Amino acid sequence: MIDLSQTSSQTAQKSSTRKPFSLGKTTLTVVSVLTYMFLYIPIIILVLYSFTTDAFGARLTGFTLSWYEQLWRDQRLMGATLNTLYVAFVSMIVSTIIGTMTALALERFRFRGRAVYDAFLYLPVVIPEIVMALSLLAFFSFAFNLIRQLTGIQLRNGLATVIISHIAFSISFVVIVVRASLRGFDQRMEEAAYDLGANSWQTFWRITFPLILPGIIGGGLLAFTISLDDFIISFFTTGPGTSLLPVEVYSQVKRAVTPKINAISTLMLAVSMTLVVLSQVVQRPRT
Amino acid sequence: MNDGIAIELDDIVKSFGDVNAVDHVSMQIRDGEFFSMLGPSGCGKTTTLRMIAGFEFPTSGRLKIHGKEMGNTPPYRRPVNTVFQSYALFPHMTVAQNVAFGLEMKRVPKEQIKERVQKALELVRLPTFGDRYPRQMSGGQQQRVALARALVNEPEVLLLDEPLGALDQKLRKEMQFELKRIQEELGITFIFVTHDQEEALTMSDRIAVMNAGRVLQIGTPTEIYERPNCRFVADFIGESNFIEGTVRASNGQYATIETSDGLEMQGYTEQPVSVGSSVVLSLRPEKARLSTVNGNNSQKHEANTFPAKVERVSYIGSDTRIIVRLASGRTIDVWEQNTRSTLDRDAYWQPGEAAILSCSVENALILTS
Ligand SMILES: Nc1ncnc2c1ncn2[C@@H]1O[C@H](COP(=O)(O)OP(=O)(O)OP(=O)(O)O)[C@@H](O)[C@H]1O
Ligand SMILES: [Mg+2]
Numbered sequence: 001m002i003d004l005s006q007t008s009s010q011t012a013q014k015s016s017t018r019k020p021f022s023l024g025k026t027t028l029t030v031v032s033v034l035t036y037m038f039l040y041i042p043i044i045i046l047v048l049y050s051f052t053t054d055a056f057g058a059r060l061t062g063f064t065l066s067w068y069e070q071l072w073r074d075q076r077l078m079g080a081t082l083n084t085l086y087v088a089f090v091s092m093i094v095s096t097i098i099g100t101m102t103a104l105a106l107e108r109f110r111f112r113g114r115a116v117y118d119a120f121l122y123l124p125v126v127i128p129e130i131v132m133a134l135s136l137l138a139f140f141s142f143a144f145n146l147i148r149q150l151t152g153i154q155l156r157n158g159l160a161t162v163i164i165s166h167i168a169f170s171i172s173f174v175v176i177v178v179r180a181s182l183r184g185f186d187q188r189m190e191e192a193a194y195d196l197g198a199n200s201w202q203t204f205w206r207i208t209f210p211l212i213l214p215g216i217i218g219g220g221l222l223a224f225t226i227s228l229d230d231f232i233i234s235f236f237t238t239g240p241g242t243s244l245l246p247v248e249v250y251s252q253v254k255r256a257v258t259p260k261i262n263a264i265s266t267l268m269l270a271v272s273m274t275l276v277v278l279s280q281v282v283q284r285p286r287t
Numbered sequence: 288m289n290d291g292i293a294i295e296l297d298d299i300v301k302s303f304g305d306v307n308a309v310d311h312v313s314m315q316i317r318d319g320e321f322f323s324m325l326g327p328s329g330c331g332k333t334t335t336l337r338m339i340a341g342f343e344f345p346t347s348g349r350l351k352i353h354g355k356e357m358g359n360t361p362p363y364r365r366p367v368n369t370v371f372q373s374y375a376l377f378p379h380m381t382v383a384q385n386v387a388f389g390l391e392m393k394r395v396p397k398e399q400i401k402e403r404v405q406k407a408l409e410l411v412r413l414p415t416f417g418d419r420y421p422r423q424m425s426g427g428q429q430q431r432v433a434l435a436r437a438l439v440n441e442p443e444v445l446l447l448d449e450p451l452g453a454l455d456q457k458l459r460k461e462m463q464f465e466l467k468r469i470q471e472e473l474g475i476t477f478i479f480v481t482h483d484q485e486e487a488l489t490m491s492d493r494i495a496v497m498n499a500g501r502v503l504q505i506g507t508p509t510e511i512y513e514r515p516n517c518r519f520v521a522d523f524i525g526e527s528n529f530i531e532g533t534v535r536a537s538n539g540q541y542a543t544i545e546t547s548d549g550l551e552m553q554g555y556t557e558q559p560v561s562v563g564s565s566v567v568l569s570l571r572p573e574k575a576r577l578s579t580v581n582g583n584n585s586q587k588h589e590a591n592t593f594p595a596k597v598e599r600v601s602y603i604g605s606d607t608r609i610i611v612r613l614a615s616g617r618t619i620d621v622w623e624q625n626t627r628s629t630l631d632r633d634a635y636w637q638p639g640e641a642a643i644l645s646c647s648v649e650n651a652l653i654l655t656s
Binding site for chain 2: 186188189191192193194195196197198199202206207210211
């Protein structure tokens, strides 16, 4: 009932600073250096070759910006670039909106079949892209057949089908990123807002949205990047006459690798890297 | 208009699945009262508070705020505000924006908001902190911001869920004082949840002691401590010696009990007890007295007097805590205040010493069950 032995024994813990095993440290350093070399040397070579004067882009014979200039004048390549940016932009906007709403629904509501719905959402991330591409292709031809039979209008694959496919593909990624930020979100913030007189709408826009915005932006940028460099799905779902940058690059490479291809690759690399860095920056936890 | 009753809970039940988190709770909280809910972890304090705030709705029973039935009224339409245990400050807003939030939701004019925010920050003694972000403040300061954010709305009732739980001892004492000052200054009803009995005793006008979803006793701190109505309350608030026995004689507010180890004791009871019923006698250690065998003390003539032997002694500065053993083998805790400053060894009890244990009839409370 009453504890009379009130001895507060505090054992001081001495932190011992042990030297890491130096052979292990050396090994790890070597392995990491090799890994980074393995990852980045090809990319560095690609970037260097985009500036070479050698017409076959196989040797470093001198420095020139002429390939970038030629890019600018290549109608096909520029058209494909614009198409790609357009597709990436639209699919980013749409998939971010749908993905965010889906993430909110999955995190907030308990409904029947939630677990199943949950599992199916991640499927597009893990199934082979070629399967995804073929199934989309099959779906479009089925849908267009149906529409033709019902209305007599014949639709064809084109930018719209690519956009729809990219949206379908990107939603999962957006959901994953937004859900991660919702998990870290303290729901008591919302209760506090209700308590202070805010209704659900006001609470969402004043509290929830600003707090998960980094996650939403991160998800959107990811969707943009994925769309930007997607080859397989774009290749299968695009129509004649509408070309996308990765597909166009591929078809030019089949003929000959010129430093012009290296130049456009370097530009794509720059854009992708900027976006990835950007998405990391906005998702960085505030301190 | 509403008989001075701020909150009325009428037979409230809240179940989660087949667990009754709150089990037939009824209480009335008066206007301007500092009312505490005290109980062990999981007894339903937070759930009760959340039902008043409107975050949860009762499974059955009725809840009225100022005479108005709440039913399914959402939190944002109730005249109450909450101070959360975790503070729940909005991290993307400055302190001033946090405090202004409630007023903005009520569409108070801008100039007025600024003025009231400043006044609220002055009330919690943070007048110059408006431009900081919550993360740039200490725990105690965040606590005050949470308080200002709630108080600025001039709620009729303020709900506080263990608001001082995360603070260290010193800051806690300071904030207890601040809270009490603010409550008295504004005259708002405070409903304060805590599992710290000392905090509840020092701050409250009245306390509800809860256990396992039920309210066991509601009363002033003195009533709760001096006249607990059951063993749980006597045990939870402060310390006590419990002596079980059977009623041998009963005379209104006084009764004589006999214990299994053959002791006969007289005690005081609020409700008459019937002869033959089994009861428990509660004796607070500071109300038991110990005297030397050969001294001629008047205590020896008290109703409850037993020869005892000192078993253990611990000196804790203000008090000396002694465990004595009676002839029957039973041990009793006795606390003696050290009222005399001395190093004389003879002034303190020594283990093995013989003594007389006594307590007055009024200090031996008979509790049923
Ligand atoms: N949302 C919920 N779902 C299921 N059970 C719940 C829920 N909320 C509370 N409970 C249960 O109800 C009981 C009372 O919980 P409550 O949070 O009210 O306790 P408390 O008195 O505030 O405890 P503490 O002092 O630990 O905060 C507990 O047994 C708890 O497990
Ligand atoms: Mg609680």
